[in-house]
Amino acid sequence: MKTFRVVILAAVLGLLALASAQSQLEIFSWWAGDEGPALQALLDRYNELHPDVNVINATVTGGSGVNARAVLKTRMLGGDPPDSFQVHAGQELIGTWVVADRMENLEDLYKEQGWLEKYPAGLLKLLSNDDGIWSVPVNIHRSNVMWYKPAKIEELGVVVPNSWDEFLAICPDLKAAGVTPLVVGENWTQQHLWESVALGVLGADDWANLWNGSLAFNSDKAQNVWDVFGQVMACTNDDASGLSWQQATDRVISGEAAFNIMGDWAAGYMTTTLELEPGSGFAWAASPGTDGIFLMLSDSFGLPKGVANREAAIDWLKLLGSAEGQDIFNPLKGSIAPHLDSDLSKYNAYLQSAAADWNSNVVAGSLIHGAAAKEAFQSQFGTILEIYLSSGSAQAAANAANAIAQQVGLGQ
Amino acid sequence: MIKKDRLTAILMLMPSVILLAIFVYGFIGQTVYTSxxxxxxxxxxxxxxxxxxxxVGFAMYxxxxxxxxxxxxxxxxxNTFFFTIFFIAGCLVLGLGLAFLLDQNLKAEGLYRTIFLLPMSLSFIVTGTIWRWLLQPKGGINxxxxxxxxxxxxxxxxxxxxQIWQFNWQDIPQFTGWLIVLVLLWISFSAFRNKNKSRALVAFISLLAIAAWSAFIAPKILILPYPETHGFNIAFVGIIMAAIWQMSGYTMALYLAGLRGIPQALREAASVDGANEWQIYRHVVLPLLKPISLSAMIILGHISLKIFDLIFAMTGADNSTTDVPALLMYLxxxxxxxxxxxxxxxxxxxxxVAFVIIPYLWTSLRSEVER
Incomplete structure (x- = not known):
């Protein structure tokens, strides 16, 4: 018996020694649940390439990273950065972590891998500031998509609106027919709707001007967005704050609602979870007034300064940035690959159409998914929305937005 | 010998005193400095x-x-103000009612007691999730x-x-003034009843002064440059229901202990004097339960001021109609x-929270010393 115990002890000690001899790689993300398999596939591929590295998959659940970002901040402030973490490409990274001098410049990696020619220029611009390139994008999602069920729209006898004026014109008819013209869910999906409305009303140039500071939030043009948004919200369901985005999508599929505006992860939900055929079971159009504009968001991974396993983390970024890695990840995640060598035959009908738009459209950055504005502005946008919804005053909302923009130094 | 005892006591207390000083008061100090x-x-x-x-001094405040x-x-x-009031009132009324019911020598008292106490064993996250489902527009209670x-x-x-009971934030100085007037009125009235004339007079005079201030000067103080309405958000009704469901059993247990602590002799004496059941409760039992009510109010009060997890589970952190300062602090x-x-x-x-807790600690410590 005694010898048996000693053998066990020796074995355990041996394993421990082996584990500590192996190098580690900790990947921090919010991809749990539905998105877990896509990340796992990528991690599996990494382990095939680097069998000696022990990969730790650290995820914190919560859509759009709302909880993960809080955990990440306490870890970074506490001096325990993960080897590589997920972050929305754009200002969420640059306005929070790069300005705080916490990230390594990846420009040399881009040059070494030849990525400067393999990624669209608009995307590279979003990932960079004057001093360097700061993260490696792994996917592209589109924010300004309007979803509907073709059979229901035919039954209602309406045309899919091309502008918000057209939408507001058919809104009373849809209400009279007993359907919700546009279904929204909890607070962030209303912010999501706002950015589609704003893009539709302002157009791509003025949308960009809002974020670089040359169009003020309290200007007549920007204030008009809130007026239109108010009219659109009058066409939505009144139990919004109790619905998740999936439940809102369900209402379109069940025919209770005519339209829904949501990012294209909704396509993944409808094809994978609801098992609907893209094109017949559900259909899509650019949200009203945004045809030819691709309001994009992208998940990316960066390299914090002072990480424990720098070499392993750089190998991870190389895999992420390659066409091979992205074609493993994206068909499962329901997004398209930013890499220009991506093999489109691996993607479904919706994603192929999104990829075609990505290559031909004007690219704009999403506000609430971290691309367009600093986190300090983005996270207070819910308060601005609340000021509008509780006061009903476009002027109050415009003034609040302007005050916050000045406070955080937007566009500087 | 006594000296040695004292030394041992100090040595034994030292670790926890040091840890408290650093991890509680030190960090409170750090937070105050950060603010x-x-x-x-x-x-x-x-x-x-x-x-x-x-x-930057008090700029943030x-x-x-x-x-x-x-x-x-x-x-x-x-929101916190209304939530606290309704939550405490609901728990006290329901808890007292349940305690009275259980005090009637029921057959399966232990069973009922367990049933009423059970919700308290759940965490607020679980309660919140259950009640979120119950309160869905197309399910549960509806x-x-x-x-x-x-x-x-x-x-x-x-x-x-x-939103109901709306008021203007600019009127807050006025409201505060009238509230102080009410308190002073009560002080002067009770002093008058206790034949403490000079105290009653002083209280009454300061009452008049503050009333005059509230009526004539306070309305001219503009703490905001524009009117801003606030009120009670109806969406809180569901959250108050869930919170009362969770904590009323606990209040019941407190009251039940209090009821059991009332000597039978007192009740019998009252009934010998010709008091009926209702009168016994009204004039004998309820006054003796006062300290229990106070403790319950303090405990419930600090729970409701700090509430975070229940609302996080029921409506999420972003839903500002059901927001409280603790959630906003997190965001x-x-x-x-x-x-x-x-x-x-x-x-x-x-x-x-200190406003609620400190008077309680003070009075309970004082009464302990007296004992």
Missing amino acids: LTNWGMDPSQALAINPKIKF KELFTGFIDIRFRQDLV MLPSLIGLEPMQSRWLTTRE TTFRANQFSKGAAIAVILLIM
Whole structure:
């Protein structure tokens, strides 16, 4: 018996020694649940390439990273950065972590891998500031998509609106027919709707001007967005704050609602979870007034300064940035690959159409998914929305937005 | 020998005193200091390794109470106020009622006691999740009437944006003034009843002075440059229901212990004097339960001021119609990276809880010494 115990002890000690001899790689993300398999596939591929590295998959659940970002901040402030973490490409990274001098410049990696020619220029611009390139994008999602069920729209006898004026014109008819013209869910999906409305009303140039500071939030043009948004919200369901985005999508599929505006992860939900055929079971159009504009968001991974396993983390970024890695990840995640060598035959009908738009459209950055504005502005946008919804005053909302923009130094 | 005892006592207490000093009072001090700086108001310094932080005094507090974009914080204070009142009242009434029922020598008293106490064993996260399902517009409670063939209810519960009892934030100085007047009125009245004439007179005179201030001067103080209405958000009704469901069993247990502590002889004496059942409760039992009510109010009060998890589970952190300062503190600190403003909210919360706790500790410590 005694010898048996000693053998066990020796074995355990041996394993421990082996584990500590192996190098580690900790990947921090919010991809749990539905998105877990896509990340796992990528991690599996990494382990095939680097069998000696022990990969730790650290995820914190919560859509759009709302909880993960809080955990990440306490870890970074506490001096325990993960080897590589997920972050929305754009200002969420640059306005929070790069300005705080916490990230390594990846420009040399881009040059070494030849990525400067393999990624669209608009995307590279979003990932960079004057001093360097700061993260490696792994996917592209589109924010300004309007979803509907073709059979229901035919039954209602309406045309899919091309502008918000057209939408507001058919809104009373849809209400009279007993359907919700546009279904929204909890607070962030209303912010999501706002950015589609704003893009539709302002157009791509003025949308960009809002974020670089040359169009003020309290200007007549920007204030008009809130007026239109108010009219659109009058066409939505009144139990919004109790619905998740999936439940809102369900209402379109069940025919209770005519339209829904949501990012294209909704396509993944409808094809994978609801098992609907893209094109017949559900259909899509650019949200009203945004045809030819691709309001994009992208998940990316960066390299914090002072990480424990720098070499392993750089190998991870190389895999992420390659066409091979992205074609493993994206068909499962329901997004398209930013890499220009991506093999489109691996993607479904919706994603192929999104990829075609990505290559031909004007690219704009999403506000609430971290691309367009600093986190300090983005996270207070819910308060601005609340000021509008509780006061009903476009002027109050415009003034609040302007005050916050000045406070955080937007566009500087 | 006594000296040696004392030395041992000090040595034994030292570790916990040191740990408390660092991890409780030290960090409270750090939070107070942070709230007086501008840490995080400049995004480029918020998360830097060695952030440049400037001391700005009470600027964050001033902004919270009068700043244009901090309207949400003020509504949160109002929310907490109404939530606390209804939550405490509901728990006390329901808890007392249940305790009285159980005090009637029921057959299976132990069983009922366990049933009523059970909700307390759940965490607020579990309670919140269950009640979120129950209060869905098309499920749970709204479907109850359909069980007996009636139309299902259409109540919006947690998703309504309706607001009642609206008032203007600019009127706050006035309200405060009148509140003090009411307190003084009570003080002078009770002093008068106790034949303490000079005290009654002083209280009455200061009452008149503050009443005059509230009526003539306070309305001219404008703490905001424009009117701003706040009120009671109807969406809180569902949250109050869930909170009462969870904590009323606990209040019942407190009351039941109190009831059991009342000597039978007192009740018998009252009934010999010809008091009926109701009169015994009204004039003998209820006055003896006063200290229990006070403890219950303190315990429930600090729970309701700090409430976070229940609302997080029921409506999420972003739903501002059901927001409270604790949630806003989380959002301000960890999403917007405005550490100093978050710390200021935390300090305000601490002061509010201290208002509830300190008088209680003071009186209970004093009575212990007397004993």
